[in-house]
Amino acid sequence: MDGRQDVMVMPQPPANPIVQLQARFRDLEVGFRSWLAKQPLAVEAAFVTATGAFQGAAIGGLMGTLTSDMASTFPSPPPQATGLSPQAMASLKQAQAFSGGPLIQARNFAVMTGVNAGISCVMKRIRGVEDVQSSMVAAFGSGAMFSLVSGLGGPNQAANAVTSGLFFALVQGGLFKLGQKFSQPPADDIYYSQARRMLTSLGLQNYEKNFKKGLLTDQTLPLLTDSALRDVKIPPGPRLLILDHIQRDPELKRGR
Incomplete structure (x- = not known):
């Protein structure tokens, strides 16, 4: 006897394959993001914008498919209907912006999410931090572009774009702060x-x-x-x- 006591170590239970797969995907995602962060700003911004636009197009296309019946509820006014007030025309365009078919909604959401992702990427690279200010700037840009491509609002497109951008920025800022509050661990x-x-x-x-x-x-x-x-x-x-x-x-x- 050498004075040592052998300890029998029980074999480890087999690892959960789903957990292993999730961990591998996380490692791949972290590695790719690390590689992408080392690329020139234009390359990273272009890739992030394209990815965001693709995701937005998928969401918009799905929403357009589910709400396609609403498009017939808000038909375009006939050419002779010139007696509509500006307020009525603005309301009609707002309804049409959110009730278009799959292709229209895919385009609208692709622009909105792509611009948001691209601006967020640029702001993070320049400022070195992802905070509420960067999030609100990105939301302002996406809201303004969404207003322009969807025809949201009345005839004054510039004012409508600014108004929509400010609305998006305020909502995003509130959501960012709310997310920070509830996502912080004990x-x-x-x-x-x-x-x-x-x-x-x-x-x-x-x-x-x-x-x-x-x-x-x-x-x-x-x-x-x-x-x-x-x-x-x-x-x-x-x-x-x-x-x-x-x-x-x-x-x-x-x-x-």
Whole structure:
């Protein structure tokens, strides 16, 4: 006997193929975005604009298909109908802008989303940050272009474009702030980021709440023992996997 006690390590359960596929797609997306960010601004902006326009065209085409029956509800006025007031004409054009067929809506939404994506890309590259100001500038541009291509509003296209742009910008600014408020993780989550990654890689993410309940933060990972994991009610199998992972991780092993 050499005084060492052999510990039987249970084999890890097979990884979920869906989780693996999602992780691979995320890695590919991150790698492609990293490559695209290194390209000239014109190349990145053109690609992002084209991608945004394609997505918008798909959404607009679908909406146009679902609302195609509305187009007949708002027919174009006959040429002899010159007695319509400017307000009535403006209302009719607004209705037609949102009730066109698939091709019309695909065009409108392609312009709107493409311009938004392109301006956002340029603003982020120039300013180095994606914030509410950049988001509102992009929304203003997309709203103005949407107004111009769709004929939204009355005969004064310039004023209508500015009005639509301001409306889009205000809505986007409010949504951006609202998204920031609800997307921020709890303040204490920053202390468990490394533990969360470890548990996810082992397929044990359900035990994250046990780590938080026992205050087993990232700083405690190199110090974890079987007794500490048992105290937070983690079963024997997952305990062995966690301890084996820590033992094999060079960074965590150095912290012991």
